[in-house]
Amino acid sequence: MDFQDCFPIWNKLNAFQQNRIRGSLIARDVKKGAIIHNGNMGCTGLLLVKSGQLRAYILSPEGREITIYRLFDMDMCLLSASCMMRSIQFEVTIEAEKDSALWVIPAETYKSVMEESAAAANYTNELMAARFSDVMWLLEQIMWKSMDKRVAGFLLEESAIEGRGELKITHEIIANHLGSHREVITRMLRYFQNEGIVKLSRGMVTILDKNKLRELQNA
C-alpha cells in the first residue's frame, strides 16, 4: 500500500507538490505505549496511520488524563502538526495504543503545500472539523451524561474496536480515557457486576450483557 493511495487529495496536487511531499515523507514504526507527540516535542508533523491505533489526550496539571479522540487505519492526525497554525492554542499528547505503522509529513512541507493548494487547505479544514466534532461530542458527554452512561459507552466502544467481549483493560486505564478517578470506575464496574452486566477479573472486564449496557448508555 503506497502513501498516495491513502492520501485522499493526492491527485489534486500538482507534480511539484507531490514531489515535495514524496521527498520529505518519513515511514515510522512505533511500539504500543510509545508517546509520538506532546507539547514539549515541538512539531512532530502530520501523521497518517498506515496500520495500528493512536490515542490523543490532554493532561491536567496533576497528571490526570482524558482521551479526546482515537485514530485508526488511514486516519490522519493534524494536531501533531499544530505549529502549522498559530490559532491552535492547546496541546495534545499522542500515544500509540497498539503497535503502529505511520507516515509522517513534516509540518513545514505540509504547510507549504497547504498555502498554495486550495484542495489541500480544504482537506485540512475537513480534518480539523472532524476532530473539533469529536471534542464537541466529548464536551456534551461530560456536561450532560452521568458517569455510568459514559462507562457503558466506553465498554461498548472498546468491545467494537477489539471485536470481542473480553477486554484486557485496567480500571486505571478506563479512568484515564474518561478523565475520571480509578476509585470511581471501580465502584461503577462493581455495580455493573452486581447487575450481571460484566464480570471482573484481574486486568480484565468481560461483557456479559451487551443489551443491558446499550440500554444503560441510552437511558
Place this chain on the structure above:
Amino acid sequence: MDFQDCFPIWNKLNAFQQNRIRGSLIARDVKKGAIIHNGNMGCTGLLLVKSGQLRAYILSPEGREITIYRLFDMDMCLLSASCMMRSIQFEVTIEAEKDSALWVIPAETYKSVMEESAAAANYTNELMAARFSDVMWLLEQIMWKSMDKRVAGFLLEESAIEGRGELKITHEIIANHLGSHREVITRMLRYFQNEGIVKLSRGMVTILDKNKLRELQNA
C-alpha cells in the same frame, strides 16, 4: 467602515471572488436577545460582527446551556455556516448578547470562494482553529477546575467586557454560561458575599474585591 476593511484576506481574492462576495453580502441588525442561528435554521451563513456581541452555546436535551465562545467587534462566526463542511457534526446556537450589526456572507458564496482560493481556505482554517482552541480551553476548565474558580473567572471576564464592577446579570444567566444550575451559582455567590468579595442585589452582582477574585481563580 466598509466590509472589505474588516475582512482580512480581501486583497488576496481576485476581482471575480470579490464581486461574488460583494454581490451577495447582507447587512443585518439584530436586537439583544435575538437568536441568530440554531440547528433548526439550516445554514445562516458566515457572520462578521461589525459591532455588538454574540454568544455561541450548546443546549442539553433538557434545555441546559453552556457558552462555548463569544464574538466581539470584527470577529467572524464560522459555525453559523457549518453546512459548508460535512465534517462539522454538531450544532451551536448563536444569540445576540447586545444589539449588534452584522454582515452575512451566504454559505454557498463563501464555500465557492473557499474551494478556489487557498488564501480563503487557510483563513477559514485559522478561524476554525481559534474556535477549536476556545472549546479545548473550556473542556480543560470543566475537567480540571472547580466551580468556584470558574465563577470567579466568569465574573472577572464579564467585568473586563463591560468595563465596570457592577454587573447587571442574574444567577440564572451565569448558570447558563457555565453549564451549571441556578442553585449552585446562588450558593457560590453567597459564599463570595460572606467573604466580602462581591455584593449581591436584585439582578446585580457588584465586585468588591477584584484581587481576591483573581487569587481564587488562579488558586
